[in-house]
Amino acid sequence: MPTSRRSFLAGASLAGGLGALPVSGLGASITAAAAAAPDFGPKAGQALLSRNENPYGPAPSALRAIADTAKMGCYYTERGVERLTAMIAERHGVLPSQVVVGEGSTEILCAIALAWGRKGAILCPDLFWDFTVLYGERQGITALRVPLAADMSVDLGGMAARAGDGVALVQICNPNNPTGILIPSAALRSFAAKVTPQATLLVDEAYNELTDRPEDNSMIDLVRNGADVIVCRTFSKIYGMAGMRVGYAITSEANAQRIRSHLMSFGGNLSGLAAAIASYNDTPFLDQSRAAVLEGRAMILDAVAKAGMTALPSQTNFVFVQVPDANALRDAMAERGIAIRGAYGRWSGYSRVSTGKLEDVARYAAALPEMTKRLWA
Template structure:
């Protein structure tokens, strides 16, 4: 019996591609595999400033929670999700039923695109983080795009002019990505008054915690009061958990129920949820994280000035810089081991650079005047 059981286990291991060696040693392939950490983050020596990540997270409190919860990864995350929803609801003074949790805010935004796209069209700016709207378009959702204003800001007046009975959802990102610009609170509230009688207003507030006045620059209070507003937030930015995929929305109970019906995943990531619970109210980490972002942003703006360039006013962890040619600047930076974004569609003269490790931002700051000088010469 013992012999048969051992043969079964060895056979099962082989069929799964796991070949144990005598004495329980790892196979040569497994032994030669890199450590887990080497599969993530920037390649050695690279300054990664292209993805709006916060390399100073996750918080130490989050990392402790991940270590403690890892052995519970065999279980679904239901109770942890419930606790996190309760915490979010308590902070924003809403019912837990008004909170939707997802695999990053991306999953929630995609679900909203599908759910409201089944009702009508999605009205949005022509330059914002539209990955989730494009996901909806691939599933048959129709989007109506409105040009930015002459200042590169979201043109709320032009969007208002496009409102009609065919529009089911109006989506904006505030502050906007990739421009970094914030729509003032009074303008957003007036816009909500115009939109919500006939359509749902969706505001992606991924960078809210990095604005000068986060409490003033949110519409969560409108959702709390029962208005037809959805606000999405994420743990990817100030919390430094982009790879751990935790996001949430706050809205009415009716909207929340509809969104949940379109979510693509079941349950949650135990490690990510544990990290979110541990760091959600970690004010010390959040203050330090914010300070580093603001320091990095100031370094970028100083380099922009020294290079004789201009940039849009940013309330985020990235800056949108006007350059002679964004793709040329990106290539020149890559040659120096600094990774930034190239052109977004037809906006060829606008280059987005994220804050990151301050030593990496310094590499960008030193390279930019030199690169621009070579392009101008």
């Protein structure tokens, strides 16, 4: 662990947490490999707060597994997929045949877009992480978009009203990206009861582990109860494995088979699977990872308030800040070596900033008041 990071965390409320992770026992080879990999991660001196990554992962347990299994990279990975599938099924009380593991949840979401989009339209909010829907549209599927409510939350009533004939899939990201807003569990369950008799409900729960009550906020119990629901999860966020591309879906056996028939790869990334298997039940790391995210989020919200600005309520590892011009703020921050997101299409009045390393969040927090005065005073 770099000295600067260690000293920073020593004074933070996370003391004894991330600073105590035993990464020093992983061997000099891992440290040397990381130092010699300039093509990955932030540029030198950059505070990378634009991509919702968790730089406190992968877990030490995952790094050990990567080092131990790298020499097996010449082999395909079906047994590793089977093991991770069984672990996920056991935790969530479903059959292994109800779990689909893919190269990140993106592959699975794209497969769903194709499989269901060829049967009918995909109904979705106007603003959400729509990369996979856009992929489907490029392949000829139809997407029906419903505007957000006035408070920037997903308009469940408006979506339910559109979920009629011709809609094969209803897709939601909960909590939503880029807004960070969580749909209350009761409201989403009521919505599911209304739409699933007519269409499959897909809930992307990429940020579920970062919500206040992850189990209550998940719709996996609806799958166990036989509802026509697909839940997608990822190792990219709380596990800190965005670059290792491991994700999964939990749904009915029939839906799972349908998804598998549209996957674009087989087996998977050996290192990613080994890391996922090793860290899936690594509770100490997950607790420390979550604590770092929550601390970073609090730092951002405090900085926003001190700058006289407002932000949407977030249950994720990013915050959607209301600003006069998101692109102007992005460019001004870039001059300081701080990377944040610019405008999302016509939503130019909101700026998304991710939690990132705490020392990088501190750089954003220090710069924000000055930037807002310079740009809009």
